[in-house]
Amino acid sequence: MAHLVIRPLVAGEENLFESMPDPLPQLRQVGYADGIAGGGYRPENTWVALRSDRVVGRAAWLLPPGSAGAPWLERFDLAAEPEVGAALLRAAHEAFGGPLPYHASMPAHWRRRPEVLAVVEAPMAAARIVGLVERAERVRCSWTGTPLPATSGRYTFRPAADASEINALVARIAEPDVLTGVEIARAVAGVDLATDPLAWLGGPAGNWRVALDAGEPVGLAGTAGDACYPLLVYLGLLDQAVRGELLADAVRLLADEGALEVIADVDAHRVRVLAELERTGFRQLRCRIVFDPAEGPESDPAAGAEEA
Incomplete structure:
Protein backbone atom coordinates (compact mmCIF):
# COMPACT_ATOMS: atom_id res chain seq x y z
CA MET A 1 0.00 0.00 0.00
CA ALA A 2 2.94 2.33 -0.72
CA HIS A 3 2.03 5.92 -1.59
CA LEU A 4 -1.57 5.34 -0.58
CA VAL A 5 -3.54 8.37 0.60
CA ILE A 6 -6.91 7.84 2.30
CA ARG A 7 -9.08 10.82 3.15
CA PRO A 8 -12.60 12.25 2.97
CA LEU A 9 -13.62 14.62 0.22
CA VAL A 10 -14.01 18.32 0.79
CA ALA A 11 -16.71 20.48 -0.77
CA GLY A 12 -16.05 21.02 -4.46
CA GLU A 13 -14.26 17.68 -4.96
CA GLU A 14 -17.28 15.77 -6.23
CA ASN A 15 -15.59 15.22 -9.59
CA LEU A 16 -12.77 13.37 -7.82
CA PHE A 17 -15.24 10.70 -6.71
CA GLU A 18 -16.60 10.40 -10.25
CA SER A 19 -13.13 10.25 -11.82
CA MET A 20 -13.13 6.52 -11.05
CA PRO A 21 -14.95 4.69 -13.86
CA ASP A 22 -18.18 3.04 -12.76
CA PRO A 23 -17.36 -0.69 -12.55
CA LEU A 24 -21.04 -1.71 -12.84
CA PRO A 25 -22.67 0.74 -15.26
CA GLN A 26 -25.54 -1.71 -15.85
CA LEU A 27 -26.65 -1.34 -12.21
CA ARG A 28 -29.45 1.18 -11.85
CA GLN A 29 -28.71 3.43 -8.89
CA VAL A 30 -28.76 7.09 -7.89
CA GLY A 31 -25.77 8.93 -9.32
CA TYR A 32 -23.32 10.51 -6.91
CA ALA A 33 -23.93 14.03 -8.26
CA ASP A 34 -27.69 13.58 -7.85
CA GLY A 35 -27.14 12.30 -4.31
CA ILE A 36 -25.05 15.35 -3.45
CA ALA A 37 -27.72 17.64 -4.91
CA GLY A 38 -30.43 15.89 -2.89
CA GLY A 39 -28.45 16.03 0.34
CA GLY A 40 -28.18 12.26 0.91
CA TYR A 41 -24.50 12.15 0.00
CA ARG A 42 -22.13 14.63 1.63
CA PRO A 43 -18.43 15.24 0.96
CA GLU A 44 -17.49 14.63 4.60
CA ASN A 45 -19.23 11.22 4.43
CA THR A 46 -17.39 10.29 1.22
CA TRP A 47 -13.90 8.80 1.34
CA VAL A 48 -11.35 7.99 -1.35
CA ALA A 49 -8.13 6.00 -1.55
CA LEU A 50 -5.57 7.50 -3.95
CA ARG A 51 -2.36 6.18 -5.45
CA SER A 52 -0.33 8.75 -7.37
CA ASP A 53 -3.43 11.00 -7.31
CA ARG A 54 -5.56 8.32 -8.97
CA VAL A 55 -8.67 7.07 -7.19
CA VAL A 56 -8.33 3.33 -6.58
CA GLY A 57 -11.06 3.09 -3.97
CA ARG A 58 -14.13 5.14 -3.14
CA ALA A 59 -16.84 4.86 -0.51
CA ALA A 60 -19.93 7.02 -0.02
CA TRP A 61 -22.15 6.75 3.04
CA LEU A 62 -25.77 7.78 2.50
CA LEU A 63 -28.16 9.50 4.89
CA PRO A 64 -31.30 11.06 3.38
CA PRO A 65 -32.27 14.46 4.83
CA GLY A 66 -34.49 14.15 7.88
CA SER A 67 -33.36 10.62 8.69
CA ALA A 68 -33.40 9.50 12.29
CA GLY A 69 -30.71 6.85 11.89
CA ALA A 70 -27.01 6.77 11.03
CA PRO A 71 -25.50 6.73 7.52
CA TRP A 72 -24.94 3.45 5.71
CA LEU A 73 -22.37 2.62 3.06
CA GLU A 74 -24.20 2.77 -0.28
CA ARG A 75 -21.38 3.08 -2.84
CA PHE A 76 -18.10 1.17 -2.43
CA ASP A 77 -15.84 0.49 -5.40
CA LEU A 78 -12.29 -0.82 -5.54
CA ALA A 79 -9.68 -0.96 -8.28
CA ALA A 80 -7.13 -2.38 -5.86
CA GLU A 81 -6.65 -5.29 -3.46
CA PRO A 82 -9.15 -5.84 -0.63
CA GLU A 83 -6.62 -4.61 1.94
CA VAL A 84 -6.80 -1.13 0.40
CA GLY A 85 -10.56 -1.16 0.80
CA ALA A 86 -10.22 -2.38 4.37
CA ALA A 87 -7.82 0.48 5.16
CA LEU A 88 -10.29 2.94 3.65
CA LEU A 89 -13.18 1.53 5.70
CA ARG A 90 -11.16 1.52 8.93
CA ALA A 91 -10.20 5.18 8.49
CA ALA A 92 -13.79 6.18 7.79
CA HIS A 93 -15.18 4.09 10.67
CA GLU A 94 -12.74 5.73 13.05
CA ALA A 95 -13.94 9.16 11.91
CA PHE A 96 -17.59 8.08 12.23
CA GLY A 97 -17.03 6.77 15.74
CA GLY A 98 -17.56 3.12 14.83
CA PRO A 99 -18.50 0.75 11.98
CA LEU A 100 -21.67 1.34 10.00
CA PRO A 101 -23.79 -0.98 7.81
CA TYR A 102 -22.94 -1.61 4.17
CA HIS A 103 -25.66 -2.16 1.56
CA ALA A 104 -23.82 -3.90 -1.28
CA SER A 105 -25.78 -3.64 -4.54
CA MET A 106 -25.02 -5.75 -7.58
CA PRO A 107 -26.76 -6.94 -10.74
CA ALA A 108 -29.22 -9.83 -10.53
CA HIS A 109 -27.85 -13.39 -10.71
CA TRP A 110 -24.44 -12.02 -9.77
CA ARG A 111 -23.04 -15.31 -8.52
CA ARG A 112 -23.18 -16.88 -11.97
CA ARG A 113 -21.76 -13.86 -13.82
CA PRO A 114 -17.93 -13.96 -13.79
CA GLU A 115 -17.61 -10.36 -14.99
CA VAL A 116 -19.68 -9.17 -12.03
CA LEU A 117 -17.87 -11.39 -9.53
CA ALA A 118 -14.59 -9.84 -10.65
CA VAL A 119 -15.94 -6.44 -9.57
CA VAL A 120 -17.80 -7.22 -6.34
CA GLU A 121 -15.52 -9.73 -4.65
CA ALA A 122 -12.87 -7.18 -3.57
CA PRO A 123 -15.19 -4.71 -1.78
CA MET A 124 -17.10 -7.56 -0.14
CA ALA A 125 -13.81 -9.07 1.06
CA ALA A 126 -12.76 -5.67 2.42
CA ALA A 127 -16.02 -5.42 4.36
CA ARG A 128 -15.41 -8.83 5.92
CA ILE A 129 -11.82 -7.90 6.84
CA VAL A 130 -13.05 -4.98 8.96
CA GLY A 131 -15.64 -7.14 10.70
CA LEU A 132 -18.83 -6.45 8.77
CA VAL A 133 -21.05 -9.52 8.61
CA GLU A 134 -23.53 -10.57 5.92
CA ARG A 135 -27.01 -10.56 7.42
CA ALA A 136 -29.45 -10.68 4.50
CA GLU A 137 -29.71 -10.77 0.73
CA ARG A 138 -32.62 -9.08 -1.01
CA VAL A 139 -33.69 -9.19 -4.66
CA ARG A 140 -35.31 -6.22 -6.39
CA CYS A 141 -37.76 -7.10 -9.16
CA SER A 142 -39.56 -4.96 -11.74
CA ARG A 286 -30.50 -6.34 -8.77
CA CYS A 287 -29.50 -7.94 -5.50
CA ARG A 288 -28.52 -6.18 -2.30
CA ILE A 289 -26.52 -7.80 0.47
CA VAL A 290 -26.75 -6.10 3.84
CA PHE A 291 -23.57 -6.20 5.94
CA ASP A 292 -23.88 -5.14 9.57
CA PRO A 293 -21.21 -4.57 12.20
CA ALA A 294 -20.40 -7.82 13.98
CA GLU A 295 -21.56 -8.20 17.56
CA GLY A 296 -18.05 -9.27 18.55
CA PRO A 297 -14.68 -10.17 17.06
CA GLU A 298 -15.52 -13.86 16.88
CA SER A 299 -18.86 -13.44 15.06
CA ASP A 300 -19.25 -15.66 12.03
CA PRO A 301 -20.90 -14.44 8.82
CA ALA A 302 -24.45 -15.55 8.40
CA ALA A 303 -24.95 -18.44 6.06
CA GLY A 304 -25.31 -17.31 2.47
CA ALA A 305 -28.84 -17.11 1.19
CA GLU A 306 -29.95 -19.41 -1.61
CA GLU A 307 -29.59 -17.62 -4.91
CA ALA A 308 -32.75 -16.91 -6.81
Missing part, protein backbone atom coordinates in the same frame (compact mmCIF):
# COMPACT_ATOMS: atom_id res chain seq x y z
CA TRP A 143 -42.83 -5.37 -13.63
CA THR A 144 -42.94 -3.24 -16.77
CA GLY A 145 -46.32 -3.76 -18.36
CA THR A 146 -46.44 -7.43 -19.31
CA PRO A 147 -49.95 -8.95 -19.36
CA LEU A 148 -51.13 -10.03 -15.90
CA PRO A 149 -52.40 -13.57 -15.26
CA ALA A 150 -56.15 -14.14 -15.31
CA THR A 151 -57.92 -14.72 -11.99
CA SER A 152 -59.51 -18.04 -11.03
CA GLY A 153 -62.66 -16.47 -9.59
CA ARG A 154 -62.08 -18.14 -6.25
CA TYR A 155 -61.01 -14.94 -4.48
CA THR A 156 -62.43 -11.45 -4.25
CA PHE A 157 -60.44 -8.28 -3.57
CA ARG A 158 -61.37 -4.97 -2.00
CA PRO A 159 -59.67 -1.91 -0.51
CA ALA A 160 -58.80 -2.09 3.18
CA ALA A 161 -61.45 -0.44 5.33
CA ASP A 162 -59.10 1.54 7.57
CA ALA A 163 -55.79 1.47 9.44
CA SER A 164 -57.18 -0.77 12.19
CA GLU A 165 -58.04 -3.49 9.68
CA ILE A 166 -54.57 -3.23 8.11
CA ASN A 167 -52.86 -3.45 11.50
CA ALA A 168 -55.01 -6.39 12.58
CA LEU A 169 -54.10 -8.37 9.46
CA VAL A 170 -50.41 -7.44 9.71
CA ALA A 171 -50.40 -8.80 13.27
CA ARG A 172 -51.61 -12.18 11.95
CA ILE A 173 -48.96 -12.46 9.22
CA ALA A 174 -45.73 -13.85 10.64
CA GLU A 175 -43.49 -13.45 7.59
CA PRO A 176 -44.59 -11.22 4.69
CA ASP A 177 -43.63 -12.33 1.18
CA VAL A 178 -42.69 -8.87 -0.12
CA LEU A 179 -41.21 -5.98 1.85
CA THR A 180 -39.93 -3.28 -0.48
CA GLY A 181 -37.43 -0.93 1.11
CA VAL A 182 -37.32 -2.74 4.44
CA GLU A 183 -33.66 -1.92 5.06
CA ILE A 184 -34.19 1.76 4.20
CA ALA A 185 -37.22 2.03 6.50
CA ARG A 186 -35.14 0.60 9.32
CA ALA A 187 -32.09 2.78 8.65
CA VAL A 188 -33.95 6.05 8.03
CA ALA A 189 -36.80 5.86 10.54
CA GLY A 190 -36.15 2.85 12.75
CA VAL A 191 -39.34 1.22 11.43
CA ASP A 192 -39.82 -2.55 11.07
CA LEU A 193 -41.78 -2.74 7.83
CA ALA A 194 -42.87 -6.31 8.58
CA THR A 195 -44.68 -5.43 11.81
CA ASP A 196 -45.54 -1.72 11.48
CA PRO A 197 -45.79 -0.84 7.78
CA LEU A 198 -48.15 2.11 8.31
CA ALA A 199 -45.41 3.89 10.27
CA TRP A 200 -43.44 4.04 7.01
CA LEU A 201 -46.00 3.78 4.23
CA GLY A 202 -48.26 6.82 4.02
CA GLY A 203 -51.34 7.25 1.89
CA PRO A 204 -54.97 6.22 2.27
CA ALA A 205 -56.25 2.81 3.32
CA GLY A 206 -57.47 2.39 -0.25
CA ASN A 207 -53.83 1.80 -1.27
CA TRP A 208 -54.11 -1.52 0.56
CA ARG A 209 -55.87 -4.54 -0.94
CA VAL A 210 -57.48 -7.30 1.08
CA ALA A 211 -57.94 -10.73 -0.52
CA LEU A 212 -60.98 -12.72 0.62
CA ASP A 213 -62.01 -16.35 0.28
CA ALA A 214 -65.72 -16.83 0.99
CA GLY A 215 -65.67 -13.48 2.78
CA GLU A 216 -62.70 -14.30 5.04
CA PRO A 217 -59.44 -12.31 4.68
CA VAL A 218 -56.60 -14.48 3.34
CA GLY A 219 -54.05 -11.87 2.24
CA LEU A 220 -53.01 -8.23 2.34
CA ALA A 221 -51.08 -6.06 -0.13
CA GLY A 222 -49.89 -2.48 0.34
CA THR A 223 -48.93 -0.26 -2.59
CA ALA A 224 -47.42 3.19 -3.10
CA GLY A 225 -47.90 4.89 -6.43
CA ASP A 226 -46.20 8.17 -5.54
CA ALA A 227 -42.81 7.00 -4.23
CA CYS A 228 -39.56 7.13 -6.25
CA TYR A 229 -41.12 4.31 -8.29
CA PRO A 230 -44.58 2.75 -7.99
CA LEU A 231 -44.04 0.12 -5.32
CA LEU A 232 -45.56 -3.08 -4.07
CA VAL A 233 -44.43 -2.32 -0.52
CA TYR A 234 -46.05 -5.16 1.39
CA LEU A 235 -47.50 -8.56 0.47
CA GLY A 236 -48.53 -10.90 3.27
CA LEU A 237 -50.58 -14.09 3.21
CA LEU A 238 -52.82 -16.07 5.51
CA ASP A 239 -53.35 -18.63 2.72
CA GLN A 240 -50.39 -19.41 0.45
CA ALA A 241 -52.71 -20.28 -2.45
CA VAL A 242 -53.76 -16.65 -2.93
CA ARG A 243 -50.22 -15.38 -3.57
CA GLY A 244 -50.36 -15.15 -7.37
CA GLU A 245 -53.83 -13.60 -7.59
CA LEU A 246 -53.23 -11.05 -4.84
CA LEU A 247 -49.93 -10.09 -6.44
CA ALA A 248 -51.62 -9.57 -9.82
CA ASP A 249 -54.47 -7.60 -8.21
CA ALA A 250 -52.04 -5.21 -6.49
CA VAL A 251 -50.05 -4.65 -9.68
CA ARG A 252 -53.29 -4.10 -11.62
CA LEU A 253 -54.29 -1.40 -9.11
CA LEU A 254 -51.06 0.50 -9.75
CA ALA A 255 -51.26 -0.02 -13.51
CA ASP A 256 -54.81 1.32 -13.58
CA GLU A 257 -53.47 4.45 -11.88
CA GLY A 258 -50.92 4.89 -14.68
CA ALA A 259 -47.87 2.98 -13.42
CA LEU A 260 -45.59 1.82 -16.22
CA GLU A 261 -43.31 -0.01 -13.79
CA VAL A 262 -43.81 -1.61 -10.38
CA ILE A 263 -40.94 -2.45 -8.01
CA ALA A 264 -40.96 -5.26 -5.44
CA ASP A 265 -38.24 -6.52 -3.06
CA VAL A 266 -38.06 -10.04 -1.67
CA ASP A 267 -35.56 -12.04 0.39
CA ALA A 268 -33.32 -14.07 -1.92
CA HIS A 269 -34.08 -17.36 -0.16
CA ARG A 270 -37.84 -17.01 -0.83
CA VAL A 271 -37.65 -19.08 -4.01
CA ARG A 272 -41.40 -19.69 -4.31
CA VAL A 273 -42.15 -16.00 -3.97
CA LEU A 274 -39.57 -15.12 -6.63
CA ALA A 275 -41.07 -17.74 -8.93
CA GLU A 276 -44.56 -16.25 -8.47
CA LEU A 277 -43.23 -12.78 -9.20
CA GLU A 278 -41.72 -14.07 -12.41
CA ARG A 279 -44.99 -15.75 -13.40
CA THR A 280 -46.69 -12.39 -12.88
CA GLY A 281 -44.23 -10.74 -15.26
CA PHE A 282 -41.58 -9.40 -12.88
CA ARG A 283 -37.90 -9.62 -13.80
CA GLN A 284 -34.98 -9.40 -11.42
CA LEU A 285 -33.11 -6.08 -11.50
